Amino acid sequence: MSLRDTLTSLAMLKVNIDQGRDYLDYLVPFVVQVLADSNPESVTDQLVRELVARHFGLEIPERTVQLVLRRLARKRLLTRGDGKYRVARPLDNPGIGARKAEAERHIQAVVNGLVEFSKSSAQPIASVDEAVSAITTFLSEFAISCVRAYLRGTAIPSVPGRRRTHLVLVGNYVIHLQQSDPERFNSLLVMVQGHMLANALLCPDLQDAPKSYNGVTFYLDTPLLVQRFGLEGEARKRAVEEVIAMVKHLGGVTATFEHSRDEVVSVVRGAAEHIERTEGRGAVVLEARRRGTTKSDLLLLAGRVDLLLEDAGINVIEAPPYGHDFQMDEPAFGQILEDEVNYYNPRAREYDIKSVRSIYELRHGLRPDSVERSAAVLVSSNAAFARAAYDYGKRHEETREVSSVITDFSLANMAWLKAPLGAPAVPRTEVLAYSYAALRPTQAFLDSLLREVDKLQAQGKLTTRDHQLLRSSSIAYDELVKLTLGDDAALTEETVGETLRRVSEQIKAEETGKLREEQEAHRLTTERLDAAISANDSLQRRVYWQCSRNARFAAWGMTGVVIAIVVVGIAAGLGLRGSSPTVGYVLFGASLILALAGLANLVVGTTVRDVHRWIFQRSLTYLLRRESKATGVQFGVF
Numbered sequence: 001m002s003l004r005d006t007l008t009s010l011a012m013l014k015v016n017i018d019q020g021r022d023y024l025d026y027l028v029p030f031v032v033q034v035l036a037d038s039n040p041e042s043v044t045d046q047l048v049r050e051l052v053a054r055h056f057g058l059e060i061p062e063r064t065v066q067l068v069l070r071r072l073a074r075k076r077l078l079t080r081g082d083g084k085y086r087v088a089r090p091l092d093n094p095g096i097g098a099r100k101a102e103a104e105r106h107i108q109a110v111v112n113g114l115v116e117f118s119k120s121s122a123q124p125i126a127s128v129d130e131a132v133s134a135i136t137t138f139l140s141e142f143a144i145s146c147v148r149a150y151l152r153g154t155a156i157p158s159v160p161g162r163r164r165t166h167l168v169l170v171g172n173y174v175i176h177l178q179q180s181d182p183e184r185f186n187s188l189l190v191m192v193q194g195h196m197l198a199n200a201l202l203c204p205d206l207q208d209a210p211k212s213y214n215g216v217t218f219y220l221d222t223p224l225l226v227q228r229f230g231l232e233g234e235a236r237k238r239a240v241e242e243v244i245a246m247v248k249h250l251g252g253v254t255a256t257f258e259h260s261r262d263e264v265v266s267v268v269r270g271a272a273e274h275i276e277r278t279e280g281r282g283a284v285v286l287e288a289r290r291r292g293t294t295k296s297d298l299l300l301l302a303g304r305v306d307l308l309l310e311d312a313g314i315n316v317i318e319a320p321p322y323g324h325d326f327q328m329d330e331p332a333f334g335q336i337l338e339d340e341v342n343y344y345n346p347r348a349r350e351y352d353i354k355s356v357r358s359i360y361e362l363r364h365g366l367r368p369d370s371v372e373r374s375a376a377v378l379v380s381s382n383a384a385f386a387r388a389a390y391d392y393g394k395r396h397e398e399t400r401e402v403s404s405v406i407t408d409f410s411l412a413n414m415a416w417l418k419a420p421l422g423a424p425a426v427p428r429t430e431v432l433a434y435s436y437a438a439l440r441p442t443q444a445f446l447d448s449l450l451r452e453v454d455k456l457q458a459q460g461k462l463t464t465r466d467h468q469l470l471r472s473s474s475i476a477y478d479e480l481v482k483l484t485l486g487d488d489a490a491l492t493e494e495t496v497g498e499t500l501r502r503v504s505e506q507i508k509a510e511e512t513g514k515l516r517e518e519q520e521a522h523r524l525t526t527e528r529l530d531a532a533i534s535a536n537d538s539l540q541r542r543v544y545w546q547c548s549r550n551a552r553f554a555a556w557g558m559t560g561v562v563i564a565i566v567v568v569g570i571a572a573g574l575g576l577r578g579s580s581p582t583v584g585y586v587l588f589g590a591s592l593i594l595a596l597a598g599l600a601n602l603v604v605g606t607t608v609r610d611v612h613r614w615i616f617q618r619s620l621t622y623l624l625r626r627e628s629k630a631t632g633v634q635f636g637v638f
Contacts, residue, residue, distance in 0.1 A: 213252030
């Protein structure tokens with residue numbers, strides 16, 4: 001097994017709506033292929049898991065493999081005896097080879113492009129294998145974490161030689177592709193979407209989970225609210241908007257606590273006070289400088305927070321009072337937070353503890369086994385915060401299965417898995433949001449930068465103008481991160497000098513107007529492309545959810561008919577007789593159907609719930625095909 005096999009397998013995973021497949025069917029061709037190739041005398045879940053890992057580079061839990069083997073047994077491809085499965089007959093080739101060739105084409109284009117792109121950084125990619133490792137490291141960041149129902153965070157095996165510089169490099173590469181090479185960007189999205197689909201395979205109980213978030217309120221923490229207002233860039237704003245839209249479509253509610261709302265106001269006002277100061281930093285300050293936002297603009301926004309929350313469909317909820325039966329051990333949780341999260345503002349730690357305590361109160365009396373049954377969840381963009389809450393929650397029934405805090409990507413991925421065709425933009429917005437975040441300089445990097453430029457000025461190697469430029473220019477920060485890949489050890493006199501040269505060239509080009517003309521032309525081209533993609537996504541989203549509603553109505557109608565037939569059949573079985581031949585025929589037919597249904601349930605375990613799902617899926621498939629012909633929208637994930 002190689003990391004390239006992993007990327008190839010991710011690229012082969014697809015949602016085939018026309019065939020009515022569910023998430024387990026994504027794995028079936030892989031299992032059939034390894035069984036056909038190896039032809040084992042006996043088949044066990046451990047053996048299949050090892051074969052899939054060896055040949056396709058995917059780490060799948062044994063429990064998930066067990067479900068697939070049972071499905072193959074129901075299809076008479078396997079027989080079971082003495083606690084083991086055996087291949088019942090020669091297995092047809094599932095056609096993995098053809099799909100693999102197409103997947104490798106996507107991978108080859110992306111990998112070769114990364115090798116070439118890296119040559120402009122201080123740490124160029126040395127080989128194709130290193131490029132594959134870098135891309136795999138990047139993809140592994142898109143994991144569902146802190147949800148116990150998921151047996152692993154990602155289907156990608158551990159990546160040897162994992163480096164943060166790879167995350168920065170690939171993030172920069174992703175943005176470059178999105179702006180300059182749409183075809184290769186789509187090839188990379190194939191792998192991102194495949195990984196998001198693979199995450200479904202990590203949760204064997206996903207099929208039994210409710211298909212909606214009815215009755216669940218998702219409370220957004222302060223950083224997500226800041227991002228929703230566009231204060232950390234357009235990419236993060238779009239990602240949060242997509243999550244909120246998905247939650248709404250699936251029947252959930254988005255809200256925030258009153259103290260989080262107050263914290264947002266404090267964050268914005270604090271950024272306004274520091275935006276004109278040389279020592280001012282932070283994501284909001286850097287983004288404001290990048291976009292030319294002024295102090296008065298930020299203060300105006302701080303005064304409109306309530307209106308902005310209302311427009312975004314985010315309810316403001318007062319934190320519940322302390323209960324009498326249960327008290328969270330706040331000092332113990334605070335200690336875990338100290339170990340996991342670096343807080344530069346002590347009040348932020350207090351707000352986080354209050355938010356988690358509120359979730360415990362809202363869940364009082366519940367022992368949810370899935371997010372869909374958890375009533376209340378705090379959503380955060382801070383993975384360390386989510387991990388701390390998860391570790392603390394292992395001690396309590398209320399959060400032992402589902403943490404009080406999950407990451408925004410975990411929610412986006414889980415919601416997307418419920419209806420991939422209803423949210424076509426989610427993979428794109430998530431990968432762009434992460435890429436831009438990866439290019440944001442860390443606090444440690446900024447501290448190292450300031451020490452280096454102060455030292456160079458003291459040695460007379462920097463002018464006062466250059467010193468000021470390096471301390472406060474967002475352009476200089478961007479160039480330094482791209483050049484050093486965010487590695488503060490690479491902040492040397494040479495890299496600082498190269499950054500000054502690049503920034504000076506940009507400033508000169510802007511003064512002559514040439515750069516502005518090029519940037520404006522590129523901006524218009526990018527906006528037209530984004531507008532076309534957004535329009536197509538919007539149409540697909542609207543058509544999908546309309547078809548989904550109609551299919552749901554049809555399923556309930558047909559299910560009602562099935563239930564009526566079952567009731568009549570039971571009545572006939574209890575001795576009810578009709579007063580006319582017609583009624584007698586109806587009773588006899590209902591009894592016959594009931595008997596056949598009982599036999600089907602006995603043989604394959606079919607229930608009314610299964611029938612309802614089958615009718616819904618077939619109705620949805622029919623409606624989507626019809627709308628595809630009428631509108632020209634192609635319903636497919638890739």
